[in-house]
Amino acid sequence: MAVEAAGDAMAPVMAFALVGALGVGSQWLAWRLRMPAIVLMLVAGILVGPVLGVFDPARDIGALLGPVITVAVAIILFEGGLTLNFHSLSGADIGVRRLIFVGAPLGWLTSALALHYAAGLSWESSAAFGGIMIVTGPTVIAPLLRTARLSKRPAALLQWEAIINDPIGALAAVLAFEVVLVLNTTTTVGAAIWDLAFGIGVATLLGLAGGFGIARCFKRGWVPEYMKVPVLFASLLAVFAVSDTALHESGLLAVTIMGIVIANANLPSYEELRRFKEHATVLLVSGVFILLAAGLNFDTLWQLDIRAVAFVLLVIFVARPLTVLTSLIGSGIPYRERLLVALTGPRGVVLIAVAGLFGDRLLGLGFEDAALISPLAFVLVAVTVVLHGFTLAPFARWLGLAGEETPGVIIVGGARWTTAFAEALRKADIPVLMTDPNFGHLRSARTAGVPTFSGDILSEAAEQRLELVSYATLVAATDNDAYNTLVATDLAPEFGRENVFQVKRQKNDSARHQLPSTLGGRRFGAEETHAGLERLMREGWTFRVTRLTEAYTYDDWRAEQPESYLFGRISPAGDIRLLTAEDEFKPVPEMRLITLRPPEATPREQPPADT
Missing domain, CATH: 3.40.50.720 (NAD(P)-binding Rossmann-like Domain)
Structure with missing residues (x-):
């Protein structure tokens, strides 16, 4: 009877309530136990989803599932951009530029090689998935940094890399997917390049226009205090939707640029806006993790073999260190700090969400190995979060790069x-x-x-x-x-x-x-x-x-x-x-x-x- 009842559809309102309770409850319990929150959220989502069958997002939420996750990821990236105040870069600016302009392409290449030769994916799937793998997850890095209490420069390097590379990784996946689409459809190369350039241009212009427009309206007092957050949310959704219409996933770039502009506009109400967005992000990150974990298909997960283990080990101990250490050559950053950054690369919600999206699209083009993209993303996220969540603080103390152990x-x-x-x-x-x-x-x-x-x-x-x-x-x-x-x-x-x-x-x-x-x-x-x-x-x-x-x-x-x-x-x-x-x-x-x-x-x- 219990198994049969578990398969019954849950009312959408009850489903959202369950997601909220599990997400926030996991965050609170992780705070009490001083554990990485994502670990408990993944466990909670898998328990109520594929293990017990109590909650199936596709069944209980239906057509709203995709838009909910898409909008949540956009808001998460906007909040990440909202933390990018250029004054906070300090001594990390050279290292951040290296990690972006050198590390992102190099990370894309090394990740694609690991996917092809270790996990056994095709070059098409490896290129698309490898692009999104350059992200290190700002929603995961931030809690880890608060727990590990790192010194200022390595903490700034990790935080800025995570925030800026998030939309870059999404666009890298878009670029790879467009190339695959060109090679497997009748679309011409010139048309695909034009569409890509047009989408990126529109995203940049919309992000700048939205950010400067909000800043001007708030500074001139054209929006009353009680309406600033609603206006900000409505503008954010509009910018994301219009940009995403021009090119799929380019809305992620647009909202990130919009957040960066607002963060550097010296708004009197900036702190109130940022804190409210932080609270909203905690709720959204919790919800997205529960939804994605609950929707995991064990049948697909069981298809992973020893090659998946080799892939994860290669990414953590070869691809990531090689990318970071090569990028920071000649940067003047002490070797201990470079080593800490090189061996710290937790992945998060954006990787899972975007990987699942492009995995489905590659499946639609006939690439059967793309079914492994989503479970590989879950395994990589789970392993990196658990590994870094429990080892970052002692590793940083061993290197002498952590704050005092006694607060x-x-x-x-x-x-x-x-x-x-x-x-x-x-x-x-x-x-x-x-x-x-x-x-x-x-x-x-x-x-x-x-x-x-x-x-x-x-x-x-x-x-x-x-x-x-x-x-x-x-x-x-x-x-x-x-x-x-x-x-x-x-x-x-x-x-x-x-x-x-x-x-x-x-x-x-x-x-x-x-x-x-x-x-x-x-x-x-x-x-x-x-x-x-x-x-x-x-x-x-x-x-x-x-x-x-x-x-x-x-x-x-x-x-x-x-x-x-x-x-x-x-x-x-x-x-x-x-x-x-x-x-x-x-x-x-x-x-x-x-x-x-x-x-x-x-x-x-x-x-x-x-x-």
Whole structure:
């Protein structure tokens, strides 16, 4: 009965609800378990699809399946282009150009050779599939970079290569398919070349027109704030549809160009648009992966043999390293960084979606081996994501190209009390960085050996020069309450709102000066203002780090030091967590407490307890 029920068609609304629940649920579970999200999404999709037969996208969604995936991929690529702010290139610009202009053609060639000689595909199928294989998947790279916490330059190289090569790979597949079409139909070579050039030209013009048009309308105030996102979405779909009509898949290039133009237009509302698009992309990536995995045909997958294994190994350990290392010769990039990029090439949703599309079209032209393109794409994506998802962070640490293993703390504001706080964190082996727009405010921190950055934490210079991936917590603690609120509000999406703190505002208790919960960070600093904490330091208060043990519990510490303030705790694993008055606190042995003690407090004579 269960097997028979599993074959019944599911209502389309229920199907979309199931896709959303599985996709977002997999993303959340991956965050909790610190695993690559794509792995769990692939497993979830395969379980409900070919394994249990509960969900079959072609059966339950029907004719909407193709357009849904096509539009989702277009929006994903647009969001990728929207992250391409040229100021963020910094030292990676030479390497990125090499990876695009040298690496893309070379990667196309090496991938096609691997497909033909290892997987056994025909030259026609190898050329089309090899084009799309040059993409490394921005939707997969971004989560991996957040987890691995790479240094800035290799992270920028991987991110830019993934984003820019996505539409280039799609167009390479289009070019190869057009050539195959010419050789197998009555279409003339001249007509095919004209159609290709015309489609690319139209895509470029439409992308530029859409991007500059949106930027002009937004800057001149022709679109109200509440309509900016809907107008952006409608324009995106229009640009994609018109371009795709001129040449299939050229819409991917058009929307990417449109995103790049908007990203570099210095729009006041750019950050809000980008963050909304990021949220939409998470939903779309989750949904597309579930749909594609659930629609996988096991009968076709079983056709793969040892040649598929040889193909995957050849791509990961020969084609990718050869392409990257050759492209970066003479670039000036250190060999360790080149090696990290060369051995990091996870594929993602665009590869699967476009490979499946052209596989079906090649099948229609009579190339039976094209049936293997989709399962080969799934195997390559699964293997590369699992491999890089679990090895990138330790490999980067081994090469010395990862941030601190222990997430650190950024303190914005140089003062007597923040310097003492930073020194206590450093003694507890917590990475710390102190920043302040005023160079003089950092004098005592520099004297104490605390790493500093003189400048505005919100500036482009800070974004380019600081390795923010090494820090998980931010404390806004200048003597300017308005600036603290601005910093905490602007950087909350970057660090997570639960990890952004600021000292109590001077007039926070007044109803006329209270701010909504959407502004600022979590209150920090023992319910004392900046001036109050400075006063305590002048009176002789000191920061200490105290270790709890089985014999010396939290109750013992509190009984001895009832007037001391508890600022945070460091878990036995070394993770730091700053505390507010509302936080639940569960002390355990080997936990360390970060405290501010009055001058009369005498520490218990326990050498291992206090530092």
